[in-house]
Amino acid sequence: YVVKESRHAYHYAMKLASRLRTNDQIKVLVVDDSAMSRKHIRNLLERQLYNVIEAEDGLDAIEQISIQPDIRLIITDFEMPNMDGFKLVNEIRTKFDKRGLAIIGLSSQESGILSAQFIKHGANDFLNKPFYPEEFYCRITQNLEAIELIEEIEDAANRDYLTGLYNRRAFFEFSKTVLREAWAHQLPVSFSLIDLDNFKYINDHYGHAVGDEVLKRFATLMQRYCEKFLFARVGGEEFALIMSGLDTTKALALVNGLRQAFVEQTMECGATTFNVSFSGGVVTESNGNLDAMYNKADELLYRAKEAGRNMVLA
Ligand code: GH3
Ligand code: MG
Ligand code: MG
Ligand code: MG
Ligand code: MG
Numbered sequence: 001y002v003v004k005e006s007r008h009a010y011h012y013a014m015k016l017a018s019r020l021r022t023n024d025q026i027k028v029l030v031v032d033d034s035a036m037s038r039k040h041i042r043n044l045l046e047r048q049l050y051n052v053i054e055a056e057d058g059l060d061a062i063e064q065i066s067i068q069p070d071i072r073l074i075i076t077d078f079e080m081p082n083m084d085g086f087k088l089v090n091e092i093r094t095k096f097d098k099r100g101l102a103i104i105g106l107s108s109q110e111s112g113i114l115s116a117q118f119i120k121h122g123a124n125d126f127l128n129k130p131f132y133p134e135e136f137y138c139r140i141t142q143n144l145e146a147i148e149l150i151e152e153i154e155d156a157a158n159r160d161y162l163t164g165l166y167n168r169r170a171f172f173e174f175s176k177t178v179l180r181e182a183w184a185h186q187l188p189v190s191f192s193l194i195d196l197d198n199f200k201y202i203n204d205h206y207g208h209a210v211g212d213e214v215l216k217r218f219a220t221l222m223q224r225y226c227e228k229f230l231f232a233r234v235g236g237e238e239f240a241l242i243m244s245g246l247d248t249t250k251a252l253a254l255v256n257g258l259r260q261a262f263v264e265q266t267m268e269c270g271a272t273t274f275n276v277s278f279s280g281g282v283v284t285e286s287n288g289n290l291d292a293m294y295n296k297a298d299e300l301l302y303r304a305k306e307a308g309r310n311m312v313l314a
Helices: 002-019 035-047 058-067 085-095 113-120 133-158 168-184 199-206 208-225 248-264 290-306
Strands: 027-031 051-055 071-076 102-108 125-129 189-196 230-235 238-244 267-269 272-274 278-285
Touching: 027 035, 027 058, 035 051, 035 133, 051 058, 058 071, 058 085, 071 085, 071 133, 085 102, 085 113, 102 113, 102 133, 113 125, 125 133, 133 168, 168 189, 168 230, 168 238, 168 290, 189 208, 189 248, 189 290, 199 208, 199 272, 208 230, 208 238, 208 248, 208 267, 238 248, 248 278, 278 290
Parallel strands: 027 051, 027 071, 071 102, 102 125
Antiparallel strands: 189 238, 189 278, 230 238, 267 272
């Protein structure tokens, strides 16, 4: 019952968040060699308050997309000098690999076959010129909603229902980028494994629902303390954290700060109050892979448990 409820609340919150995006926050790039045509489309878009930018041809468009990663929709003409609409769509799909970017191709009515070709090259939709504003708005809204839905689904697949934190699979996937960037900048990387203490006891004595509440409280605290870093719920009551740029001393200080704050939180179950602690391991490397760090941190975590819990070892 409790899990169902929180799952529902989570989806509701995500829906709400996406609805809160207003049109002026949606950047649309209009690519057309005809200034008149660009102006026409810009006017239609601005009537709905979209944030519009323009490009004269494919090359110009590629440059704009490289420097403005928040473009969500591209409306592109077919016939343009330097790089035509098909080449542009191809280029965008190979270069930017973004499912979060919708492309609508424009073609004139006499060349109806172009429309299908646009889709083959990777566009999401097309419009035949001339078009009615109603059709234009319909296609824009539908395509933007489709991307938003994809993003919501992708995000949900990366998260743990109970806490909203990244799940184990997402953690391992995102860690590749985080580590690659850290090593490229020759930064130290500290990794920490955290495991709540005597959690089985909490479930057995206060009930599973209270156990869930403890996990959520810990997740909220982790979000506050670790917001700059990649972290996730990697197991039942186990969490992992990658701290790029932090040496052992700094990483230990951070995880111990989190531990202190968590221990001081008063948990409630009816009239009873109690406190929960965690144990952790911290390892630092200036090069290496996640599996090796994970194993070492797990070993330190095990020793922290053996030594009495509520401590972090490095
Ligand atoms: P230690 O201090 O050695 O880590 O002891 P522990 O009791 O925390 O560790 P153990 O591995 O024995 O038990 C972990 C418990 O966490 C068992 C499992 O039922 C519980 N658990 C795992 N996932 C969830 C969850 O989503 N919600 C709740 N309430 N409990 C969970
Ligand atoms: Mg043209
Ligand atoms: Mg435990
Ligand atoms: Mg145990
Ligand atoms: Mg455990």
